[in-house]
Amino acid sequence: MSTSDIRLDKNGIRILKPHGRGTCPGKPIRRIRMKAQYHSWRKAVLQRDKYTCQKCGTRDRRKIITAHHKTPLWKLVRKGLPLFDVENGITLCRKCHDEEDGK
Ligand SMILES: [Zn+2]
Numbered sequence: 001m002s003t004s005d006i007r008l009d010k011n012g013i014r015i016l017k018p019h020g021r022g023t024c025p026g027k028p029i030r031r032i033r034m035k036a037q038y039h040s041w042r043k044a045v046l047q048r049d050k051y052t053c054q055k056c057g058t059r060d061r062r063k064i065i066t067a068h069h070k071t072p073l074w075k076l077v078r079k080g081l082p083l084f085d086v087e088n089g090i091t092l093c094r095k096c097h098d099e100e101d102g103k
């Protein structure tokens with residue numbers, strides 16, 4: 001596979017150009033599926049928590065409410081657990097999320 005068959009979009013995901021006939025698109029497609037799963041997981045977590053930060057209780061969308069994995073992704077991968085379980089998600093604002101990550 002030559003690098004000309006690949007481009008990087010703004011999210012850094014490799015996508016094969018449509019003319020890439022005969023090349024194996026396995027890996028890039030898997031990554032895109034992961035991204036779609038992540039987005040639906042994030043939305044499910046935010047909706048369950050009613051877009052409210054579960055730590056400080058802010059509902060200010062300007063503070064960028066985000067969905068945080070209670071168990072880090074790498075641990076889930078290592079243990080073979082589902083990566084996008086809503087039960088493992090928690091809604092946090094950006095400030096609280098940064099604090100969680102800083103631990
Ligand atoms: Zn917060």
